[in-house]
Amino acid sequence: MSQIRYECDAEGIVTLTFDSPDGPVNTMSQAWHEDFIACAERVDAEKDKLRGVILASAKASFFAGADLKGVLRLTEKDTPEVYRGIEQVKAALRKLELCGRPVVAAINGAALGGGWEICLAAHGRICIDDAKIELGCPEVSLGLLPGAGGVTKMTRMLGLQAALPLLAEGRLMRPAEALHLKLIDELAADRAALMAQARAWIAANPQPQQPWDRKDYRIPGGGARAPASGMLVVAAPAVLTQKTRGLYPAPEAILACAVEGTLTDFDSAMRNESRYLAKLMTGQIARNMITAFFFNLNAIKSGASRPKDLPKWKASRVGILGAGMMGAGIAWANATRRVPCVLKDVSVEQAEKGKAHSARLLEKRVKQGRADEAGARRTLELIKASAAADDLAGCDLIIEAVFENRELKAQVTREAEPRLAADGIFASNTSTLPITGLAQASQRPDRFVGLHFFSPVDRMQLVEIIVGKATSDATLARAFDYVQQIGKTPIVVNDSRGFFTSCVFGTWVSEGQAMLLEGIPAPVIENAARQAGMPVGPLAIADEVSLKLSQMVRKQATADLAVEGKAYKKHPAFALVDMMVDEFKRPGRAAGAGFYEYPAGGEKFLWPELKRRFEKPGAAWDMQELKDRILYIQAIESARCLEEGVLRNVADANIGSIFGIGFPAWAGGALQYINSVGLTKFAARADELAAKYGERYACPKIVRDKANAGETFV
Secondary structure (H helix, E strand, C coil): CCCEEEEECCCCEEEEEECCCCCCCCEECHHHHHHHHHHHHHHHHHHHHCCEEEEEECCCCCECEECHHHHHCCCHHHHHHHHHHHHHHHHHHHHHHCCCCCEEEEECCCEECHHHHHHHHCCEEEEECCCCCCEECCHHHHCCCCCCCHHHHHHHHHCHHHHHHHHHCCCCECHHHHHHCCCCCEEECCHHHHHHHHHHHHHHCCCCCCHHHCCCCCCCCCCCCCHHHHHHHHHHHHHHHHHHCCCCHHHHHHHHHHHHHCCCCHHHHHHHHHHHHHHHHCCHHHHHHHHHHHHHHHHHHCCCCCCCCCCCCCCCCEEEECCCHHHHHHHHHHHCCCCCEEEECCCHHHHHHHHHHHHHHHHHHHHHCCCCHHHHHHHHHCEEEECCHHHHCCCCEEEECCCCCHHHHHHHHHHHHHHCCCCCEEEECCCCCCHHHHHHHCCCHHHEEEEEECCCCCCCCEEEEEECCCCCHHHHHHHHHHHHHCCCEEEEEECCCCCCHHHHHHHHHHHHHHHHHCCCCHHHHHHHHHHHCCCCCHHHHHHHHCHHHHHHHHHHHHHHHHHCCCCCCCCCHHHHHHHHHHHCCCCEHHHCECCEECCCCCCCEECCHHHHHHCCCCCCCCHHHHHHHHHHHHHHHHHHHHHCCCECCHHHHHHHHHHHHCCCHHHCCHHHHHHHHCHHHHHHHHHHHHHHHCHHHCCCHHHHHHHHHCCCCC
């Protein structure tokens, strides 16, 4: 056997050691399936001379879960075969449960997904007491459900009420929490203690039974028919649909599987679980989500976009210019990751206002029990509010986060850059202005880079790193390392106006505004976006960003391009933005008036005048076409960014579109969406939209070329 070592000692204790030769973690590959089935059969055959079984791992982690590369190759026609494969593995796990000998899982590291389900098949579970270890079932985040017994067993161990958040939300546990929930039996200090305690557990439990195999077993809190579950069973589907909008089949399947499983016997519940998993595994949404949130995200985390063969770097002190919303958020991001920073503004009072943002967030954490007052105080002390440029002296990174005005950015760059440490780098937090142009104010353009944070910084995970024409690989590598140092996810793009995220973001927001000019009712536009999977409607997000700012950025870009002898691409939405700002004096949420009204102390609502001024009673609209327009315009622009070299790879496109723009997670990102539609079909639909709505829907050549070559975006 290549995946598992079967070792029986003189005392009759078998240790099954998972040790895949194919990589740093153990996964449920086909080879593992075959080995595990063989091991379970051998244990069952030799049980009369065995005292017990220990499930262990030779890796740093215990077990990582399913072989996801194999899942990507599946299609709907594979569903029956997938179901049979799931049932074979579950039969082997069940054979261990019923072998009549104690089986204990010795958990030395992370046990996730299928790895945790292996642990659940053991009668006892002992885990090293390390707060870094994660346990649980995150399958829902990949469009799957825990189908190797996870749903059925977790529900039977914890009851519906306690199990559903762990299953339907994919929430992970640390060892201490798992012990509190009685999902593990003991904690061990280290690997040696772990194995000793596993042997002791076998000695102390010679004839164990799983809870669900005992005659007196009852589901905690009762099953779905119990009075205590009545409200949950009635309300949960509605609450779930409100969150998922019906776009994510996995959480819905988990809820159905958990509830149905309590209405039947254990074996029937397990088979039902297998059916749900087989259907999800062979569906397109799971392929989309696995592509984005496993393969693409792991590629980014492992440094696929980082220049190779350069030493890792850490910022020891960071300067931040501008204590407004963005600068204050960046200061928070540094302080919470223990990176000292100087928050500079034109006055100490302004800088202190920016620091107060972190104080409010920390106060909230203390109230929630997520931090103590002493720790919050230490975090706040890492932010120095200042109006003195000399306080920036020795910073090895300075981030300019002032208003989107080229002259102002140049001024603060020239003032602050000389204070950098000898080998320091300078970054601009701009969302639209080309980095190469901003670097003209720098004495060292090779050490000048863009770091585009997203608002609100405390919640938004993405940072877009923009490489100017002169930006060196060493500077890029340091910027990449810094973004990871403060716990954010970096994508790397080449310089252009609007880069990647702002460019694509603008397309769907403008498209929503164009729909309004076409006479489509504003509520329909907003609902179409949400039904497509966008977090909010285009009119709402335009207000948040500020219609006035959008107008200013466009005017700046128009002037810049005129100098170069180029024209700014026109869009129907521009006239609407100018009307809202100049004629109606409704520049956005910050001013209290935009496409929405913002009553003090009340919920916002669409400006009633939109109906009178823009809605056309005879305007025809189709909800599916509106959803297509919102998704296609973003996917087309993303493909164009890849074609023009703004994007460097597909992973950055998919993760950047989801984390930075809010492109639907169910689609796996903007380029994976094209894959899921099918490149030929996507090009044909883009042609239809271009014929109706204009050249902005023209299908990029890269899509047609790949379609003709039988390729996809990978």
